[in-house]
Structures are given as structure tokens and as C-alpha cells.
Amino acid sequence: MNLNPTTPLIIPPELAEYYGRRVRLSVQQFPGMPVFVAQLLNELKQEETDIRVLSEQLRVDPGITVNLLRLANSARFGASREIKSVHEAVVRLGVRRTVEILLAFHVAGHLSNPLKGYNLSASELMEHSLWAALAAEKICAEIPGAPPPEHAFTAALLHDIGKVLLSDFVVQEQPAILHLVQHEKHSFDEAEKRVLGWTHAETGAAILSHWNFPELLIQAARHHHDPEQAPEEYRMLDGIVHVADFLAYCQGPGAGVDGFSYHFHEAVRERLPLSKTVIERIAGETLEQVQAFSTAFGLQGR
Amino acid sequence: MAKIIVGISEMAISESADDVLVTHSLGSCLGVAFYDTALKIGGLVHSMLPLSSTDSQRAKKNPAMFVDTGVTTLLEQMFQRGCTRKNIVVKVAGGARVLDRQDLFRIGERNYTVFRKVLWKNSLLIASEDVGGGISRTVRLELSSGRFYVRTGSEEKEL
Numbered sequence: 001m002n003l004n005p006t007t008p009l010i011i012p013p014e015l016a017e018y019y020g021r022r023v024r025l026s027v028q029q030f031p032g033m034p035v036f037v038a039q040l041l042n043e044l045k046q047e048e049t050d051i052r053v054l055s056e057q058l059r060v061d062p063g064i065t066v067n068l069l070r071l072a073n074s075a076r077f078g079a080s081r082e083i084k085s086v087h088e089a090v091v092r093l094g095v096r097r098t099v100e101i102l103l104a105f106h107v108a109g110h111l112s113n114p115l116k117g118y119n120l121s122a123s124e125l126m127e128h129s130l131w132a133a134l135a136a137e138k139i140c141a142e143i144p145g146a147p148p149p150e151h152a153f154t155a156a157l158l159h160d161i162g163k164v165l166l167s168d169f170v171v172q173e174q175p176a177i178l179h180l181v182q183h184e185k186h187s188f189d190e191a192e193k194r195v196l197g198w199t200h201a202e203t204g205a206a207i208l209s210h211w212n213f214p215e216l217l218i219q220a221a222r223h224h225h226d227p228e229q230a231p232e233e234y235r236m237l238d239g240i241v242h243v244a245d246f247l248a249y250c251q252g253p254g255a256g257v258d259g260f261s262y263h264f265h266e267a268v269r270e271r272l273p274l275s276k277t278v279i280e281r282i283a284g285e286t287l288e289q290v291q292a293f294s295t296a297f298g299l300q301g302r
Numbered sequence: 303m304a305k306i307i308v309g310i311s312e313m314a315i316s317e318s319a320d321d322v323l324v325t326h327s328l329g330s331c332l333g334v335a336f337y338d339t340a341l342k343i344g345g346l347v348h349s350m351l352p353l354s355s356t357d358s359q360r361a362k363k364n365p366a367m368f369v370d371t372g373v374t375t376l377l378e379q380m381f382q383r384g385c386t387r388k389n390i391v392v393k394v395a396g397g398a399r400v401l402d403r404q405d406l407f408r409i410g411e412r413n414y415t416v417f418r419k420v421l422w423k424n425s426l427l428i429a430s431e432d433v434g435g436g437i438s439r440t441v442r443l444e445l446s447s448g449r450f451y452v453r454t455g456s457e458e459k460e461l
Binding site for chain 1 (some may be wrong): 309310311326327329330331350351352356357360367398399400401402403404405406407409410412435436437438455
């Protein structure tokens with residue numbers, strides 16, 4: 001392949017068509033989400049969840065119990081006396097936080113493998129996603145009329161799930177993609193699209209749709225790099241995920257080969273009135289929470 | 303050889319020739335290394351945000367989070383151990399920038415600007431640096447020699 005920096009790369013359109021078909025097939029074959037997670041997402045939609053019912057559902061899983069107790073007992077959640085039961089943990093953390101933690105716990109299984117295409121080592125994508133999720137719910141608190149924080153948390157947690165699938169294809173064409181990024185002013189997702197026919201954002205949306213997840217999560221994954229292209233009703237949430245994603249790349253681990261090769265969309269700033277100071281304060285708060293979560297999940301927590 | 307990992311918003315100082323101070327994933331954060339060539343004492347701080355005035359309570363609890371308080375505190379600790387301005391070598395890496403035409407996410411540039419001001423106030427100069435650009439870096443400071451290495455992906459160079 002011609003990789004001379006000074007000459008434009010010639011990419012036959014058949015290439016994107018070829019990969020496009022293979023990506024589509026891989027989405028259909030992508031492993032399903034456990035039924036349990038679908039139940040959790042339903043809990044998020046409920047107005048009120050019975051704490052006792054939720055605790056009963058959780059108690060049966062030893063892994064969940066251990067993580068929940070560890071997190072509830074961590075100093076950052078203000079533990080004064082030791083929490084010994086799942087029920088107490090749910091009371092301490094609150095239903096919303098509990099459901100979020102459980103969701104993160106399950107998603108971690110999908111996001112913790114190394115992803116060569118993006119130069120991510122094990123658990124780096126999970127750490128990045130956690131950063132974005134915790135930042136996204138804080139951004140909601142700063143914006144009048146923002147969507148519920150648990151929606152922002154979940155949308156940001158899942159925004160990059162497409163990388164899990166697309167990574168193997170990016171590996172095969174990494175020289176061409178990097179050439180477009182470094183010498184032809186493509187953002188990383190534009191380069192993915194041109195070479196592979198799919199961006200990781202589109203791939204993520206296809207996976208979430210394959211899992212029958214709610215439309216707002218599908219839209220957030222699809223438009224986290226171009227939030228203003230989303231249908232009007234989703235633009236605010238997608239903008240929040242966009243900002244949270246940038247914050248996570250700037251401050252956290254998991255920037256990989258692509259993290260600094262995306263465009264920040266200026267129109268988002270008009271939709272979301274956020275100052276530099278607010279962004280930086282959110283970054284500091286997020287770091288402390290990420291550390292608590294990382295310990296509970298056994299992530300490296302760098 | 304003892305490897306001491308400096309996390310985000312942390313700092314470390316050492317006078318043991320066996321030690322290596324390492325910090326990972328410097329995106330827009332700054333990794334600042336001080337090394338006293340006479341006493342062979344070295345310090346490394348990984349600061350994520352420019353100014354402590356953004357969140358003064360958090361800065362009190364954790365000065366390393368901010369460049370102004372982090373770099374100043376590390377420097378004070380070096381002085382307390384007998385290090386002197388004329389022997390301290392300053393090296394810095396990080397401060398990467400995302401593609402933001404406005405300034406919301408120019409955190410890396412703001413970090414670097416504040417860092418320059420802190421050095422200027424303390425009459426210190428930068429010996430070498432690897433800042434800006436669109437890459438994430440890992441750095442390490444060898445206490446035995448004062449050598450400072452920057453790694454991006456699989457490529458490593460001495461600064």
C-alpha cells in the first residue's frame with residue numbers, strides 16, 4: 001500500500017464495502033447481553049423501585065455482593081459503620097446508584113479485554129467508559145433541563161462499546177487509518193468510516209440495537225462524536241456524552257491511539273452552557289469517584 | 303529496583319538510587335520531574351488541572367491535583383531535603399491537546415502556561431520538555447542517574 005506522507009492515500013470503495021459486510025455480520029453474531037441487564041435497565045425506567053425486591057435479586061450473585069459491599073464501605077461513600085448486608089448497601093448507596101454499579105459491573109466483562117486496534121491494554125476501555133459515565137452524570141447537574149443523570153451515566157458507560165467489535169478490523173487496516181488521521185486531516189472516526197465503512201460509533205449503535213436496548217442509548221452511542229446530527233430530542237443527552245467523552249480522554253487513562261484525534265463540536269457549547277471552570281471542577285470530582293469504583297471493580301486505577 | 307507508581311493527582315519523592323518513579327496516561331495532564339544532580343534526590347508529580355482556585359477545598363486535601371499547588375508543594379519538599387535551585391534539573395511531559403477550536407478543552411495548554419509561571423516565580427528553567435500534540439504519554443525518572451524517559455505506545459525516548 002502507498003503510505004508516502006505527501007501523497008493522498010488511494011482507497012478503493014470496494015474496501016469499505018467488503019469490511020462493511022463483515023462488520024454487519026459480526027454485529028449479528030455479537031454475544032447477547034444477560035437477561036439480568038435488561039431487567040436492570042427496566043429498573044432505571046421505574047419511578048420507584050422496592051429496595052427489598054432489588055436486594056433479593058442481588059443477593060443471589062456472590063460477585064455482585066462482594067463488589068457492592070466493598071463500594072458501600074469505601075470512605076468516599078461516607079461509610080461510618082461497617083455495612084454487612086446487600087440490603088444495607090442498597091440503602092446506603094441508593095437505588096439509582098446501585099443499579100448503575102450493577103450495570104457497570106456487567107458491562108465491565110465486555111469492555112475489559114485489550115483492544116489492539118485502538119492500542120488499549122486490558123481494562124483501559126472500561127476505565128475510560130467509567131470516567132465518561134461519572135463525568136456525564138455530573139454534567140447533568142450543571143445544566144437546566146438536563147436528562148436524568150442515570151440516563152447520562154448509562155449512555156456514557158456504553159458509548160464506545162462498538163470499539164470492542166471494530167478493533168479487530170481496525171487492526172487489519174491500522175496503517176491506512178493512521179495515515180488518514182496523521183496526514184490527511186481526518187478525525188479517527190472519519191478514517192474508520194472511509195476505510196471500513198463503519199465508525200465505532202455506528203458499530204456501537206448496531207450492537208445496542210441488536211440487544212434491543214432503549215433508543216436513547218442507541219442514539220447516544222451513534223452520535224457521541226456528532227451530537228448535533230442526532231434527532232432533536234436526543235441532542236442534549238448526546239451532547240453531554242460528547243463532553244464527558246472529551247473530559248475522559250483529557251484526564252483519564254484509555255486515550256489509546258485515537259483519543260486525541262476527534263473533533264470537539266462547537267455547537268454543543270451553545271446547547272450546554274458549561275464554563276472552563278465548571279468542566280475542570282467536574283474533572284476533579286470525577287477522579288475521586290473513579291478511584292472508588294476502580295478499587296471496587298479491581299481495575300488498575302491508574 | 304523499586305518502581306514507584308505515581309497516580310493521577312499524586313506526587314512522589316525519593317532519594318534512593320534504586321527507585322524509579324513512573325506515571326502513566328498523561329493526556330492533557332502534566333508530568334513534572336525535578337532532580338537534584340548533587341544530592342541525587344528526585345520528585346515526580348502528575349497534575350491534571352491548572353489552578354487550585356477552581357476548587358480550593360479539593361486543593362487543600364490534594365495539592366498534587368493542580369499544577370500551581372502540585373509543582374510548588376513538590377518543590378518545597380525538595381528544598382526541605384536540602385536541594386538547591388542551581389542543582390535542580392526540571393523536565394516536563396504531557397499537556398496533550400484535543401481538536402477543540404475553542405478553548406473549553408485546552409486544559410493541556412492551560413496546564414503548561416501555569417507551569418511556566420510557577421517556574422518563573424521560582425527562578426527555574428526547563429531543561430527539556432515533550433509537551434502538546436495529540437498523544438498520551440508515560441514517563442519515568444531514574445533516581446540513580448536522573449534520566450527521564452517518555453514513552454508513547456511502544457516508542458520510548460530519553461528527554
